Amino acid sequence: MRVHELAKELGVNTKVIMDLLASMKVQAKSHSSTLDEATVERVRRRVKGHVEAKPAEPGRVATTPSGERILGMRKIVLPPPPPEPPAADSTTVDTPAIGAAPAKPASVEPPVKAKPALPEIRVVPRPVAPPAEHLHPASAPKVTSRDAKPAMRPAAAAPGTMAPQRPPVKPGPPRREGPPRPMPPRAPVEPPPPSAAPAPAVTPPRERIPKIKERIPPPPPPEPVAPPPVVPAEIDVAGPITVGELAAKLGLGGGDVVKRLLEQGVLAGINQQIGVDVAAKVADALGSKIRRPEPAAAGAALSAPRRLERAKDDAAVPRSPVVTVMGHVDHGKTSLLDAIRQTDVATREFGGITQHIGASTVEVGGKRIVFIDTPGHEAFTTLRARGAQITDIVVLVVAADDGVMPQTVEALNHAKAAGVPVIVAINKVDLPQANPDRVKQQLSDLGLVPEDWGGDTVTIPVSARTQKGIKELLELILLVSDMQELRANPARPARGTIVEARLDRGRGPVATVLVQEGTLRIGDAVVAGSSYGRVRAMTSERGERVAEATPATPVEVVGLNDVPTAGDLLEVVADDKLAKAVAEERRERQRAVEAAALRPGGEEAGAAEGPKELRIILKADAHGSVEALTSALERLAVPEVKVTVMHAAVGNVTESDVMLAAASRAVIIGFNIRPEPQVRKMAEQEHVDILSHRVIYEAIDDVTKRVRGLLAPKRRExxxxxxxxxxxxxxxxxxxxxxxxxxxxxxxxxxxxxxxxxxxxxxxxxxxxxxxxxxxxxxxxxxxxxxxxxxxxxxxxxxxxxxxxxx
Incomplete structure (x- = not known):
C-alpha cells in the first residue's frame, strides 16, 4: 500500500504519516512510496491509538483558532454543570500540545497560559449543540469542519492574524448557513477533519524533531571503493590499434593510456591509431605484455606471396590450363583472341570471351582453356610483380611480316622471368610479305629454337583472319598442359588470385578472382592482401550467378571491405575474426615497408644464399650504346657480387620497365635518355631507382660503387x-x-x-x-x-x- 493511500484510509495528512514513518525508522522517500503489510499495520495501530480523542475534536478546533471566540461562546455556556473537568483536562492536555507543536516548537509558555481557557473551551461545543437542536446535524459538523481547516492554517501561518477575521463570521449565522449548502457535496471530504484529530495524537513530533536532527547529521554510508583495475598479463594485438581499443584490452581508462603515451613523448588522442611497437611499450609500462597472434588457419596468407604448389594428394584432379596471350600490340593479339572466340561460337553458339570480367573459358574437345583477357603484357607483369603467378602457358604472338619487335623481346623476358612454357604463334602468315623463316631465325637469336630446327620451342603458323592454325594452336595448348600435369584438389579451402578489381557504385568492391585450388562458395570468409570480408555473391564470366567456383574458374566476387590489388592472393579462412586479423597484419607490414628507407634494388637479393646479384635494366638512345654498356657493366662482376643485365633495349624508360624492375628488384640505367613524369612517379611508388647518365664512364662508376656497397651515387638530382x-x-x-x-x-x-x-x-x-x-x-x-x-x-x-x- 502506498503512503498517500494509507493516509486517505486513516484520514490523516500525508505529511503526518511520513513523520510517523520516520519516527519508526521506516524508509519512505515520498507519498508514493510503497509500504509492506507489517508496516501498514504498525502505522494503523499507532494512529488508531490516538484517535480515541475524536469527540474532543470540536473542542480542540474551537480552542485552536483563538481565545476570543471561546470567550464569546463561554458566556453562552456558563450554565452547564462542570462535572467533566477531568475528561476535559485530558483532552486539553493533548490539544495545546497540538496547537503549540506546529506553531512554534521553541515557545513552551503559550500552551501553559492557555490552560485556564481550556475548561471554557471544553464546555463550548456541548452547550452550543443543545440550543440548535434542529441545526445540530448540519451545523455542528459545519462548525467543526470550518474550524478544522483553520486549525491547519494557523499552524502554517503562526501569527494570530486569523483570529480577527473569524469574529465577523460569527455574527452572521445566515452566512454560516450559506456556505454549508455548497458544503454538503463536500461531505465526503469531511472525514479528513475528524481524521485531522489523530494528528494531534501523533504530534509527539516534539520527540520527532530531535529524531529529524539525528537523521540529518549521519553522513551517507561510504561508497564502496572500487578495487584497482587488474591489468591482464598478456593481450592480443594483431596490428595497429587505437588508444581506446588498447585501453579496453588493458582494462583501463583512456586517460591512463594517454598519460603513458605522453610520458613516452607520443601525443595521441583516444581515437588515434598507434603502432604495435608503441602499444608494446605502453603495455610494458603498465605491467602487461603484447602477444601478436599468428593465425594458424591462414599461415599461407601471412607468408610471402608464392606460386601455388601443385596438389600431390590422391584427391587432386586435373584442372584446366591458364593461358596468357602476349606480344606486340600490332601483331594481332586481339585478333587471335577474337578468332578463338569465333571458334567457340561455332561449337557452342555463345561467346566464350566477354569484355566485362577480364578472364574467360573456351572448350576444345570437351576440355576447358582459361584465357586471362588482359591488355598486353603489362597486366601480366603486374601480377608477377605481386608474386602471384597464375599463368601456366604463355602464347607469344609474332607477326610474320614485322618479325621480332622490341615489345616482343620484352614480353619474352617477362615469360622467362615467370618460368612458364612459351608457345610461339607466328601470325599473319596469309600476307604476301610474310616470312616465317626470318621470324624463326630471330627467335633463335633470342634463345627460342623452334622444334623443326632441333630446339624445344613449340611454334605454329596461324592466321586470325583466315582461321588457319587456330584449332592446332588450341590442341597444342592442351598438349603442353597435359605434359605439365596440372592438378588441383577441389576439396581444400579455396585459394586463388585477384586478376583485377574495381569499385562498383552499386555493389561496392568487386574482384575478379581466378580460383586455383579448392572450391570457393558463397558465405566463405576470405582475405585478399589487406582486404577481407565474406563472399556475398559470385558471377561467372557469362554474367550468371553461381553458388560455387571450382579450380581454374574465373568469377566476380562481391563482399570485400576494400578494393584489393591485382595479383593479391585470395584465401578462405575459418571466420571473419581471423580474416580481419590477417588483413591488419598485412596492412601493418605494408606500412612498415613503405616507411622504412629501402636499399637500392637488387643488392639485397640473395643475401642469405651466397653471392649477391645486382640486376640491371638498360635503356639507351642507340644500339651501339646498348652493346657497349652491356659488355662494360657485365665485366664489373666480382666473386661476391654478380652483375646481370636482365633487359637491354633502345628507347625511353617505360612503365613496363619499371614493373619489371620492381618484380626483379633491379636498377634501371638510362643512357642519354630521360623518362617521362608518369614513369618517374610510378618508379617512386614501386621504389625503383632510375639512374640517368650522359657519359659512359659515369654509368660504369655508379655501378662500380653499387657493387662495392656504396648505395647512393655522389650526385643525386x-x-x-x-x-x-x-x-x-x-x-x-x-x-x-x-x-x-x-x-x-x-x-x-x-x-x-x-x-x-x-x-x-x-x-x-x-x-x-x-x-x-x-x-x-x-x-x-x-x-x-x-x-x-x-x-x-x-x-x-x-x-x-x-x-x-x-x-
Missing part, C-alpha cells in the same frame, strides 16, 4: 618539372626565348634545365631568364605559360621539352 615549347621568339638583347607551357611540376629561376628533343638530350645548362607576362618570375607552376631563355643555347625548337632539375 631531383626532377622539378617539365615545360613544353609552344613557340619561339628572338629578342635582340636576350636572344632566343621559348614560349613554354608547364606540363608537370614547377620551373624555378635557379634550376638547371635539359633540352629533350624526341627523347634525346640535346643540351644541359642553366636558365638565363624566366618571365611571365613580361615580368620576371621566381617560379612558374603546372598549368601556366611562361617565357624561358637559356644560357649560351639558342637552338630551341617548337615541341622540345625543357626539364628543370636540381642537384
Amino acid at each position: 631531383v626532377s622539378l618539372g617539365q615545360a613544353e615549347v609552344r613557340k619561339t621568339f628572338t629578342i635582340s638583347k636576350t636572344g632566343m626565348v621559348a614560349g613554354c607551357y608547364v606540363t608537370a611540376g614547377v620551373i624555378t629561376r635557379t634550376a638547371s634545365v635539359r633540352v629533350i628533343r624526341d627523347g634525346v638530350v640535346v643540351h644541359e645548362g642553366k636558365i638565363a631568364s624566366l618571365r611571365r607576362f613580361k615580368d620576371d618570375a621566381r617560379e612558374v607552376t603546372e598549368g601556366f605559360e611562361c617565357g624561358i631563355a637559356l644560357e649560351r643555347f639558342g637552338d630551341i625548337k617548337v615541341g622540345d621539352i625543357l626539364e628543370a632539375f636540381e642537384i
